[in-house]
Amino acid sequence: MIYDVIIIGGGPAGLSAALYFGRGLKRALIIDEDKPRNIVTHETHSYLTQDRVTPQTFRKRAREDALKYEGNTLLNDRVTAIQQHNDGFIVQTPAGQFQSKQVLVASGLIEQLPAIKNIEHYYGQSVFYCPWCDGWEMRSKKLAVINPDERVLHMVMLLSNWTNQLEVFTDGHDDLTKESKKVLEDKNIPYHLEKIDEMSGEKGQLKAIRMAGGETVEVEVAFTYVHWNTNYEFLSGLDVEWDENNRFVLSQFGETSVKGLYVAGEAKDNFGSQLIAAAANGGEVAGFMMTGQIQEAFNKEV
Template sequence: MILDCVVIGGGPSGLSAALVLGRARKNIILFDEDKPRNAVTHESHGFITRDGIKPSEFKKVAKADLIKYPNISVHNQRVVDIKKENNYFLIYSADGNTYQSRKVILSTGLKDVLPSIKGINKFYGTSVFICPFCDGWELKDRALVVIGEDERIFHLTKLISNWSKDIIVCTNGNTVLTADQKQLLLSKKIAVTESEILSLEGVDGNLKRVLFKNGKEIVRDGGFMVTGLEQASPLAEKLGCLIKKNGGIDTDEFGRTSVEGVYASGDNSLSTSPQLITAASEGSKVASRVILDLIDEDF
């Protein structure tokens, strides 16, 4: 059987896309390797009716919604390769099976590359986060550190100031802020240190201190950081999709990539914020475009 669409990636974007496609009577498969970007996250926030839900529980509830539709199949498998032949796609899964589909949605997401700082992994997802919209409320009014090694740290610090006024900016030995930016931060009583960080210390995932290689230290209750980002899957590159300078998959406003029949949804285009509700919305929008394109082809 030739499928109407294959959705690769079982995050909120892929799950949402699968639901919209299924309810449009399209025969689809959702492939979910189950290696989410938010694996370290204990709770997800900002999604109405699901605020505070565990990511694993969110996925469980979402898949229960999907399996009610007989035209939706969920395969807990990794897709190892995709090839386009004429107007169809051959999808190869890790268990050795091959599938044929008219359309493909890549909801494969991104991977965070953390700053190379000793101990940072112990606190990531518990008391040090990347998105204030997701976790700012939990750290409100605390003594926070903002860690970043490039110019994005200024924008992040401005955001964090909405939730706490007790902020220290650490660039980990990098000169990335302009003189004007430093002066503006200081005028807001936000201290800046460019000293190289030795390690983060705390107990049971709760940050307590930031230690520097010059022997100094600061006491902090939590923080946020700027991370590097890279594609979680090489499939877009294998298909020949155009990649933007920032590493995101290049798409139009409807999620269509440079390869006809291939769409991207979620944060892998690096054009949306890393929020649960935003990713789900993106999946719904892209799936709607796939449906319209299929109808146009068949009508």
């Protein structure tokens, strides 16, 4: 069987695309390893009609919507390789090989936390990166802003919307300009240039940050920098073009330099966004992909 499309990733981008494909009478295989980035949190925020549901509930509902349509099939598996074959693709997983006319990469971001001891115990519960996602819950709390470079000033500015108890940690870097330091000083925001040694707390609740020199600062919440990339190993067999910021080079319709290979959701920008943006983009790109397929069929029939 040749699927119209194989969707790699069953997050909001992939499932929203699947919903569109299902309603477009297409056969879509969604291959999802089911490791969404936000699984570390207890609640998802800011998605209209789904505000404050758990990530698991969000996924369950999204899957139910997509799988209502008989053309859609979900496989819980990991894509390990893709090859071009005739005018389409062969997608490889440990379970086997699957063939399709088009492929949509909706595999999100590969996320890497800074090398701070114990950070993983608090990430998603009292350590976050996105003020729009989790700022409201953290309002009025004593908040650490962790970022090694000048972007820390931008985060401080944003987070000042939710609390006036801010404290900056550059994690061993001294890249702040004199002007930035003066802004922090004028606003009575303490800053620490030392390397962070360890986070400590209890049951996911951050309580303190200890610096390499031994000083400990009590905080309730932290907003930290993280590293992202979309350089998935499974793409290595394709001649995919990337720009200087490690983003896919894409057409306005979300198509990569490889004909028939599209990208949607956070993978598109190589930057963290939000559930609603990923879902919207998944649907939009699915529409463009189907238009291509429908047009080809229509032209053949003439």
